[in-house]
Amino acid sequence: MARAILVGVDLGGASGFDPTLDELAQLAESAGDLPVARVVARRKSPDPALFVGSGKADEIKALVEGHQAEAVLFDQALSPAQQRNLERHLGVAVADRTMLILEIFAARAQSHEGKLQVELAQLQYLSTRLVRRWSHLERQRGGIGTRGGPGEAQIELDRRMIGERIKSVKERLEKVKRQRRTQRRSRERNETFRVSLVGYTNAGKSTLFNALVKARSYAADQLFATLDTTTRQLYLEDVGRSVSLSDTVGFIRDLPHKLVEAFEATLQEAAEADLLLHVVDAASPLLAEQMTEVQRVLAEISADGVPQILVYNKFDKLEATQRPRTVVDALELDRGVRVPRVFVSALQGHGLDELRGLIGEAAAGTLKARLNADEPAPSTSSDESSVETDSDPRRTGNQHLHSS
Structure with a gap:
């Protein structure tokens, strides 16, 4: 396990900057590295040669020597020249966020x-x-x-x-895409209702998938625990029919465009679904930012127009005072779009019956009509839980749920 120094650069309000570098630390651990120190720099723009500038590079070099580190990991993408110059200056291997994600994949x-x-x-x-x-x-x-x-x-x-x-x-991937298109046409001829799980990595998609269809897909509390699409039939007793449920790769902030492009065959499962279950880590302090990133990638693969159900998972990790008053509600989005939301614990089984009910309504074609007929979602009041105030997209991330 290589000892690594983590480096993040605040470029003056750049979107997605993580001052704690917690997610980079998770990526490093997932790639088999051991974070031993963290450095945060602030610049108006990246230094063309060393990204962080010579002074900060000297500081990082001192940390490398002091901690006997073997690698330096940057939270942003480095140019080839910056990476080469940093390795020469620091005397150890240098990797950026993109390389870490590729190694994990x-x-x-x-x-x-x-x-x-x-x-x-x-x-x-x-x-x-x-x-x-x-x-x-x-x-x-x-x-x-x-x-x-x-x-x-x-x-x-x-x-x-x-x-x-x-x-x-x-060429070989194109063959895979043709096979998937054939499979999808077969499901369309059988009038199969297609449901895909999407969400930020480690939101609990695979655990939810296993709980819904009694499958044994690999699930773990780590980033990108599963990469390969798995599809199973989910029987919905309320409507007396089965739907096709697919678990897809998780998204992450600054997911390399080339990786999105390479995984096009897999991500098409989401783009061509009839319904998306957007799984959210309800206990995450970065809930709104993570939802925004998922919506950005969905827009990139032309899946942002697919109907969604927001599944706020990890309900069991919320404090009693943070828990919602009702298991199921709806969010009023811009342009008058209302999206159903359900709070669940995939690990403990809470809320799964309600989620199955919503999927059944969507499959039967009655969910949208009921949402439009219902009274508007209540506005957030001062005595509501923190889930419905500080971290709730009705305040912080609504505008991103159906936008590019």
């Missing part, structure tokens, strides 16, 4: 499809970083009347090899 992917998707994202990431892989060959460049040398030729050779591998992996 590579370790967790189980299915053939998942491994292909991760390999594609890794190759696309690596193709921009070849400049640092061959720094030991730089001395071979130059000479009278020349503009390069063996080092440059080796970089070009590797770039071509990576390009060919990317092409091969894309």
Whole structure:
């Protein structure tokens, strides 16, 4: 387990900045590193050479030596040049948030499809970083009347090899996408109502999936515990029919675009669903920000128009004074859209009957009509629980629930 220094840079109100670096620490632990110190810097803009500037880089170097650290992990994306310069300056390996996420995905992917998707994202990431892989060959460049040398030729050779591998992996993924389209057409012919679980990583999607369909999908209290899509039939007694329920990969702040692109085949399950169960960690202090990030990714894959049920999970972790007055209510969103919300504990089974009832109404086509017919959701009053005030999207994140 490598000892690592965590670094975050506040760029003056940049969205998603985490002053505690708690999520980066979770990512580091998920990747097999041991965080030993944290550094927060503040800049108006990133330093072109070292991202944090020379003074802060010297401070980080002192921490590396003092803690005998073997790696420095940045919460933001680094350019290839910044990463190379930092490694030279600090004398240890440097990784950014994107690389950490890719490493975790590579370790967790189980299915053939998942491994292909991760390999594609890794190759696309690596193709921009070849400049640092061959720094030991730089001395071979130059000479009278020349503009390069063996080092440059080796970089070009590797770039071509990576390009060919990317092409091969894309072709194989295209076959997977065609297979999935065939499966979806089959479900459409059978008039199967398709439900997909989406949400921020570690919100409890897999635990909820297992509780609803009595499955044994891997679930753990860690980031990206599961990557591969699993689909099962969920029988709804109230409406006397089954629906198709799929568990999908979790989202996270600053999820690399190339990773979203690589996982397109998997994420299409959400884009082509009839209903999304947006699973939220009700006990998270960053609830609104996490919901916003999920909505951003849904918009990126053209799934933001799919009807949703907000599932506030981990109800059991809330203090008694924080718990809602009712298990089921609805949120009044902008443009007059109302979204049903249900509080559950997937671990203890609380609220699951109510959730099944809402899914049944959606499958029967009666949920939207009932929502429109109901009285508007009550406004937040001063004596309501903290779940319905400080962390509730009716105050902090409503505008993001159905926007891009």
